Structure formats: structure tokens, C-alpha cells
Amino acid sequence: MKNNLILWLLFTPMISSVVVYVVGRFLAPNDTEKPNKTVWLCVAGIAATFVPFILSSINILNGKSVATTIGDITLAFDGISMLVSLTVLILGLAVILFSVDYMAAEHSEEKFYGLLMILITSIIGLSTSTDLFNIYIWFELMAVSTYSLVAFYRNRATSLEAGIKYLTQSAAGSIFIILGIAMIFGTTGKISMQDIPALIASSKRIMIAAGACFITGYGIKCAFVPMHFWLPDAHSQAPSGVSAMLSGIVIETGLIALLRSLSALNPAAASFGIIFLLIGALNMLIGNLGALRQSEVKRMFAFSSISHMGYIALGIGFFLTFQESTASADGVFFHIFNHAMMKGLAFLAAGAIVFNLKQAKGDHSPLMVKDLDGISQKYPWYALLLSIAVLALGGLPPLAGFISKWQIFAGGALSKNPWAMFLIVFAGINSVLSLGYYAPLVNRMYRHQPSQTVLAGISKCSATMLASLILLGIFVVLLGLFPMLISNYTGSASSALLNMFR
Numbered sequence: 001m002k003n004n005l006i007l008w009l010l011f012t013p014m015i016s017s018v019v020v021y022v023v024g025r026f027l028a029p030n031d032t033e034k035p036n037k038t039v040w041l042c043v044a045g046i047a048a049t050f051v052p053f054i055l056s057s058i059n060i061l062n063g064k065s066v067a068t069t070i071g072d073i074t075l076a077f078d079g080i081s082m083l084v085s086l087t088v089l090i091l092g093l094a095v096i097l098f099s100v101d102y103m104a105a106e107h108s109e110e111k112f113y114g115l116l117m118i119l120i121t122s123i124i125g126l127s128t129s130t131d132l133f134n135i136y137i138w139f140e141l142m143a144v145s146t147y148s149l150v151a152f153y154r155n156r157a158t159s160l161e162a163g164i165k166y167l168t169q170s171a172a173g174s175i176f177i178i179l180g181i182a183m184i185f186g187t188t189g190k191i192s193m194q195d196i197p198a199l200i201a202s203s204k205r206i207m208i209a210a211g212a213c214f215i216t217g218y219g220i221k222c223a224f225v226p227m228h229f230w231l232p233d234a235h236s237q238a239p240s241g242v243s244a245m246l247s248g249i250v251i252e253t254g255l256i257a258l259l260r261s262l263s264a265l266n267p268a269a270a271s272f273g274i275i276f277l278l279i280g281a282l283n284m285l286i287g288n289l290g291a292l293r294q295s296e297v298k299r300m301f302a303f304s305s306i307s308h309m310g311y312i313a314l315g316i317g318f319f320l321t322f323q324e325s326t327a328s329a330d331g332v333f334f335h336i337f338n339h340a341m342m343k344g345l346a347f348l349a350a351g352a353i354v355f356n357l358k359q360a361k362g363d364h365s366p367l368m369v370k371d372l373d374g375i376s377q378k379y380p381w382y383a384l385l386l387s388i389a390v391l392a393l394g395g396l397p398p399l400a401g402f403i404s405k406w407q408i409f410a411g412g413a414l415s416k417n418p419w420a421m422f423l424i425v426f427a428g429i430n431s432v433l434s435l436g437y438y439a440p441l442v443n444r445m446y447r448h449q450p451s452q453t454v455l456a457g458i459s460k461c462s463a464t465m466l467a468s469l470i471l472l473g474i475f476v477v478l479l480g481l482f483p484m485l486i487s488n489y490t491g492s493a494s495s496a497l498l499n500m501f502r
Contacts, residue, residue: 005059006068006075008052009085010125016045017117024110042096042113046089049120053089057082061488074192075128079492083333084127084249084256086489087340090475091248092120095241098348098468102240102355112152112239119145119245123253131191132181132261139177139257143170143221146250149242150234156364162237166230173220173227177261180213184264193500196264207268214261215275221254224313225282228306232290235302236366240351243298247305247347248340255312255336263500273320276313277423283310284430291437297350297367300437301343304393307434308339314427315408318420320501328411329494330487335404337486338479342392342401345472349386352465353379357457372441374450379461383445385469390438392476395431399480405431 024038056066056077066077077085096116103109119142126138147170151163185191187206188199200207220227231251235243262272287307294300315332353375354367376383392399409427412420479485 004068005052005056005066006077006128009049009056009077010075010121010128012049012052013045013117013121013124016041016048017114017121020045020117021110021114024113038110039096039100039113042117043093045117046093046096046120049089053082053085057086057489060492073134074130075125076130077128079489079494079496080256080333081124081127083337083489083493084253085124087252087337088120088123088249090471091245091340091344092116094344094348094468094471095244097464097471098244098351099239099241100464101462102351102359102465106152106239112149115145115149116241116245119149119250123249126253126257129260130193132184132193132196132264133191135257135260136174136177136181139218139221139254140174142250142253143174146242146246150238150246152239152242153237153364156237158233159237162230162233166234169220169227169230173217176213176217180210180217180261183210183213193260193264197266200265201267204268207265208271211262211265211268211272214258215272218254218258218261219279221251222258222313223251223283223306223309224279225286225306228283228286231306232299232302235305235347236296236298240298240347240354243301243351244344244347247301248344251305251309252312252336252340255309255316259316259497259500266501269320269501273317273322276317276320277419278317280310280312280314280317281423281426283307283313284427285310288430288433288437291434294437295369297369297372297441298347299366300369301346301350304346304434304437305339305343307430308335308343308393310430311335311405311408311427312339314423315411318408318412318415319497322412322415322417322420323498323501326411326491326494326498327414328408329497330490331404331407331409331411333490333493333497334407334483334486335401337490338392338400338404338476341472341475341479342389345385345469345476346389346393348465348472349382349389349469352382352462352469353386355465356382356459356461357453369441369444371451371453372444373448373454374445375454376445377450378454378457378459381461381466382469385473387442387445388473388476390441392480394435394438396435397480400476400483401480403480403483 020038020041059066122138122142129135147167153159223231284307287303291300291303315328318328392401395402395405409424
């Protein structure tokens with residue numbers, strides 16, 4: 001049974017993607033204003049995927065292994081796989097529910113849902129891979145699906161431009177990844193991450209060169225500065241559900257792929273830890289400064305994602321450099337989950353607002369900051385949930401973002417290293433700085449008079465959109481008040497990370 005669980009976990013969303021696309025071609029509604037019925041097949045596919053996920057998670061939490069081997073390929077479900085799978089399934093469900101009405105009037109709606117299911121499959125597959133080559137294969141499958149989703153509005157020049165920019169930079173990153181894999185395979189003759197460390201321990205130059213290739217290649221997908229230029233365009237031009245997936249889990253999955261690959265170079269872990277600390281500091285600063293300058297809401301959130309990848313990179317840097325305990329790693333995985341919920345909620349709430357104000361009337365212009373003036377008077381639920389999202393992202397207690405940032409900082413403080421203390425203070429200042437662009441959004445929604453755009457917006461709110469927002473909002477509030485609810489998942493993930501670099 002154990003061996004079948006991973007295959008069930010992977011094949012359920014993969015088969016669902018094919019079924020959704022094929023059936024969707026035949027069940028396309030005559031009324032273009034109605035959603036394609038295959039969206040509910042997506043919901044059923046996600047629900048079915050939860051079954052092997054829960055069974056696999058029970059085994060992991062009970063200290064049992066879940067792995068399978070097909071030929072020379074081994075797939076293993078560990079603590080990291082468990083956390084990543086939980087995150088993508090919850091966020092994916094929210095995005096699908098949100099898209100029922102949001103994508104109802106769009107051409108080739110079935111392709112959108114099919115690509116979403118492929119994206120979910122690739123993320124789960126990547127998290128279970130145990131060798132460098134298959135990590136890369138799943139990574140490329142994830143990339144292909146996201147290229148198509150970013151450029152889904154193919155009749156708009158800006159959307160195509162964002163997709164091409166994303167494709168070009170990501171393809172350049174793939175070259176570096178393949179080069180890194182080739183260096184290691186040429187030196188050791190192995191691609192399994194368990195076999196490589198002992199064989200490459202004496203090859204310092206190869207380790208440094210291959211590590212640099214991995215950090216550059218996967219760093220593009222992670223939006224590490226200065227390889228982040230694709231992200232603001234991609235997030236702002238993609239459908240709001242896709243923006244939520246990109247920011248909430250796709251860039252974090254790039255980080256998981258990077259960590260898995262670097263674990264093959266375990267003897268050089270401390271050196272890479274210093275690089276992560278530098279990347280973390282740069283991402284926090286550049287992301288915040290970029291967000292402060294934005295007048296378009298989704299671009300602001302995109303730059304915010306760059307900043308939050310900085311907090312995550314900082315926590316990884318603390319863990320790899322000092323390894324005093326797994327406290328910083330606990331904070332990293334807690335923040336990965338929290339960021340998915342917070343940023344997913346932010347993008348979907350902004351998408352719901354732009355749908356009511358513009359898209360439902362055929363206006364595809366972006367949501368500007370000034371469009372939020374007074375929306376609480378007409379859309380109180382959307383305003384409340386967007387406020388929860390941005391205040392949590394800003395680290396305001398007692399919401400989820402504060403707790404996970406605190407865990408990262410506390411983990412770094414355990415090292416008692418002066419440079420670690422400096423970076424913690426620097427990160428704290430950046431967290432306060434982020435309120436410089438989050439707080440004005442809340443102020444506009446509640447204290448300004450409604451703009452003409454708000455007054456002219458449709459009054460009816462979509463039940464499925466609101467349900468998806470409430471789902472994510474519950475996680476953002478509850479995990480701030482009761483962080484222990486997910487401690488088994490984050491603890492298992494940090495233990496898996498410790499085993500990778502032991």
C-alpha cells in the first residue's frame with residue numbers, strides 16, 4: 001500500500017488534468033457568461049488527491065517511510081513533500097473555487113483548469129524526487145504550465161510580453177541547472193542525492209561551481225535578486241488565480257528544488273549558507289523599495305513576494321551557516337505555508353475587487369491603488385479580507401505573518417552571532433518598512449470616500465469567490481493565534497531538511 005500512495009498522489013491530479021481538458025471541450029457552455037462545468041471536475045480531482053495525501057501524511061507523522069521505486073527512479077514522500085503538498089492542495093482548491101466566475105467569460109476555459117492541475121502535479125512530483133535529473137524534469141513541467149498560464153490572455157500584448165520575458169529568463173536558468181547536473185554527473189557518475197556527497201567531498205571546485213549554477217538557475221524561479229525582473233510583469237499580467245499560485249507556491253517550489261540539489265553538495269553547506277544570508281538581505285530591501293513605488297496593486301504584491309522570499313532565504317541561511325538547531329528551519333517552512341495563504345488571499349481579494357469594478361463590465365485594465373478608495377462601503381467582505389492579508393504580510397500580530405517571521409528571527413538569535421543579530425534587526429526594520437505600502441491600502445479602503453470606479457462597480461458578489469477568500473482568511477487568522485495547529489507539518493519538514501544536510 002505504501003508504494004502505491006505516491007503514485008496515487010501523483011496520478012490523481014495528472015489524470016484529472018486530461019479529463020478536465022477533454023471533457024471541457026465537449027461541455028463548453030453555449031452561454032459564454034456561464035462557467036464551464038468541468039471546473040467541478042477540478043474540485044473533485046483536488047478532493048480525490050487529498051485521500052493519498054492524508055494517508056501518506058499519517059505514515060510520515062507515525063515515523064514510517066513512504067517511497068516507491070520505478071526502474072532506476074525513486075520517489076520518496078518526506079516532511080518537506082508533506083508540507084509542500086498540503087500547501088499546493090489548499091491553495092489550488094481556493095484558486096479553482098475563485099476562478100469559477102472569474103474565468104467564466106474567458107476563451108478556452110478548460111485549458112486553464114487543465115494547466116492548473118498539471119501545475120499541482122508537477123509541484124508534488126518535484127517535492128518527492130530524490131535525484132537531480134528528475135527534480136529538473138518536474139521543475140520544467142512546472143515551468144511549461146506556468147508559462148502558458150502567465151500568457152493565458154494571449155490576445156493582450158502585455159500578457160504575451162510578460163510570458164515571453166518569463167520564458168526567456170527561465171530558459172536561461174535551465175541552462176545553468178543542466179550545467180550543474182552535468183558537472184556533478186561527470187565527476188561522480190551519479191545523480192542520486194544520497195550517493196553524491198561522499199563521492200564529491202574532495203572536489204571543492206566542482207562543488208562551488210555546481211552550487212553556483214544551481215543557485216543561479218533555480219534562483220531565477222525563486223525571484224532571487226538580481227534575477228527577479230520577470231516576476232512583477234508575470235504576476236501583474238496573469239489571471240489573479242495564477243498570480244496567487246505563482247507567488248504563493250511556485251517560487252517557493254523553486255527554493256525546494258534548490259535545497260534538494262544543494263544537499264548533494266552537503267560538504268559546502270556552510271559556504272552556501274552565507275550566500276543565502278546575502279540574498280535574503282538583498283531581497284528584503286529591493287522588494288520593499290520596489291513595492292513602495294508602485295501604483296498598481298498586483299505589481300505591489302509582486303514586489304512584496306520578492307521581499308518575503310528574502311525572509312525565507314534568511315532563515316535558510318541561518319540554518320545552513322550555524323545549524324545550532326532546527327528553529328530557523330521551522331520558521332522557514334511555517335513562513336512558506338503562511339506566505340501561500342497570505343499572498344494567495346491578497347491576490348484573490350484584489351482579483352475579486354477588480355472583477356466587480358472592471359472585468360465584469362469588459363474592462364481589463366489593472367487595479368490601481370486609487371481604485372480602492374472607499375470600497376469597504378460597497379464591498380465590506382472583500383475589504384476586510386484584503387486588509388487581513390496585507391496586515392498579516394506586514395507582520396502585524398497576532399496574524400500568521402508575525403509568528404513565522406518571529407520564528408525565523410528567534411532561530412537566528414540562537415546562534416548568538418553578531419552578524420546574525422545585525423541581519424535580524426535589518427529584517428525587522430524591513431518588516432516595519434513594508435507597512436509603508438500595506439497600511440495606506442487599508443486606509444484608502446476604510447477612510448476615503450468611494451471613487452467613481454467603486455460606485456459604478458457591480459454590486460453582486462460571487463459566492464465561490466467569497467468562499468475561497470474566507471478559506472484562506474481562516475488560515476491566516478487561526479495560524480496567527482494557534483501556530484501549533486501546523487507544528488507537526490513544519491517540524492517534520494525541518495527534520496527532513498536537517499537529514500538532507502547532516
